[in-house]
């Protein structure tokens with residue numbers, strides 16, 4: 001086939017390598033998880049029931065099942081691709097950091113983006129029933145994906161700080177918003193109006209004085225997102241390894257483990273120092 005007279009069309013395919021010696025940051029995000037979907041024209045249309053999150057009954061402000069499903073899909077992607085060393089998830093998005101030296105698919109951008117995005121998506125669908133046993137998928141969800149190459153560790157640290165600040169700002173807003181609606185009896189329009197122009201300290205105050213909610217005691221998963229870290233177990237010196245081989249020492253030269261964390265875990269075991277404290281947007 002390759003040598004047929006038609007083969008020349010292959011020359012229209014241009015190479016799309018990601019810049020060498022840069023960190024690839026791959027991020028995917030649920031498509032229209034909140035906004036309306038054109039393909040839902042067949043379903044009854046109203047503000048409340050044509051969003052992925054509403055159609056599937058996501059709890060507000062945070063549906064823990066959906067977050068755990070995202071973590072599960074992300075873990076599967078990391079298991080398949082050993083060059084991913086760190087991942088961070090919040091809401092309907094996940095970010096994956098690839099080793100600077102990775103030669104995955106010869107660093108072809110579209111190959112990496114499409115393959116990882118579709119693997120994540122198919123895992124999300126495959127594992128859906130485990131997290132939503134009583135809520136079958138109503139239509140096939142999709143995710144968008146992109147890669148941004150970053151030259152320095154500083155950029156990577158700031159990247160994750162940026163996403164985590166986003167998690168914090170959105171969660172503080174959403175938590176206060178839904179407290180006003182669900183416990184304060186406000187309409188969504190009234191709740192938006194109540195929060196207009198408020199600073200972070202005002203939201204903490206509303207939560208505490210009106211609803212007895214201490215924001216800092218909410219689940220860290222909601223406030224800070226989820227982190228998956230690939231940890232390389234240090235190589236055991238041969239003598240020690242022989243001594244331990246009678247016991248339960250792991251086989252093989254190096255085992256990698258991943259830890260899912262919604263706590264204050266920092267990815268320092270990989271390439272990063274502690275993420276900066278999220279700065280609150282005023």
Ligand code: ATP
Nearest residue numbers: 030031032033034035058061062063066067091092
């Ligand atoms: P786009 O296609 O541009 O990404 P979108 O509608 O998905 O559009 P996002 O900015 O990605 O817009 O917002 C995702 C929406 O899904 C937010 O409103 C967020 O609150 C909601 N969402 C995502 N995950 C959860 C969850 N686990 N629980 C509750 N709501 C969630």
Ligand code: ATP
Nearest residue numbers: 001002104105106108110111112114115116118119
């Ligand atoms: P890459 O990831 O680069 O695409 P690949 O292994 O998928 O690698 P392809 O060139 O896409 O390589 O080849 C697809 C393979 O799957 C071929 O060997 C093809 O014969 C086989 N295949 C695909 N669809 C079918 C099918 N319907 N029935 C039988 N074999 C199939």
Ligand code: MG
Nearest residue numbers: 029030031144
């Ligand atoms: Mg988006």
Ligand code: MG
Nearest residue numbers: 029030031092
């Ligand atoms: Mg989205």
Ligand code: MG
Nearest residue numbers: 029091092093
């Ligand atoms: Mg999003």
Ligand code: MG
Nearest residue numbers: 111114115118
């Ligand atoms: Mg193929």
